Amino acid sequence: xxxxxxxxxxxxxxxxxxxxxxxxxxxxxxxxxxxxxxxxxxxxxxxxxxxxxxxxxxxxxxxxxxxxxxxxxxxxxxxxxxxxxxxxxxxxxxxxxxxxxxxxxxxxxxx
DNA sequence: CGATTGACCGAAG
DNA sequence: CCTTCGGCCAATC
Numbered sequence: 001x002x003x004x005x006x007x008x009x010x011x012x013x014x015x016x017x018x019x020x021x022x023x024x025x026x027x028x029x030x031x032x033x034x035x036x037x038x039x040x041x042x043x044x045x046x047x048x049x050x051x052x053x054x055x056x057x058x059x060x061x062x063x064x065x066x067x068x069x070x071x072x073x074x075x076x077x078x079x080x081x082x083x084x085x086x087x088x089x090x091x092x093x094x095x096x097x098x099x100x101x102x103x104x105x106x107x108x109x110x111x
Numbered sequence: 112c113g114a115t116t117g118a119c120c121g122a123a124g
Numbered sequence: 125c126c127t128t129c130g131g132c133c134a135a136t137c
Contacts, residue, residue, distance in 0.1 A: 034119090034132055035133070040117070042134095069118055070118095
């Protein structure tokens with residue numbers, strides 16, 4: 001039940017330390033390329049869920065759009081910086097270098 | 112129960 | 125380059 005949400009959490013938990021991914025990439029990996037909003041919403045309702053490193057999930061531009069949902073609106077950037085990711089003006093520097101695509105790094109779901 | 116919104120994305124004008 | 129629009133689906137009003 002709520003497989004989509006659960007799958008989102010599974011993928012997010014598999015994001016390597018010091019890497020980030022995008023909502024759309026996760027949605028596409030789950031077979032719902034146009035349901036990226038649901039990924040973001042999954043984070044919103046699960047901000048308290050478990051060890052879901054939501055700070056490693058940003059939009060496709062590498063912009064920390066979800067920082068406002070973190071306590072103090074600074075935690076997200078601090079967490080990312082503590083993992084070796086440089087952020088300038090709420091945007092990840094060299095985003096493509098840190099981008100982690102589940103479609104390329106994880107096996108297909110339909111195993 | 113209808114209307115609005117939202118941590119998004121991509122295409123079109 | 126910038127703005128607008130459609131789509132997706134759940135939660136909230």
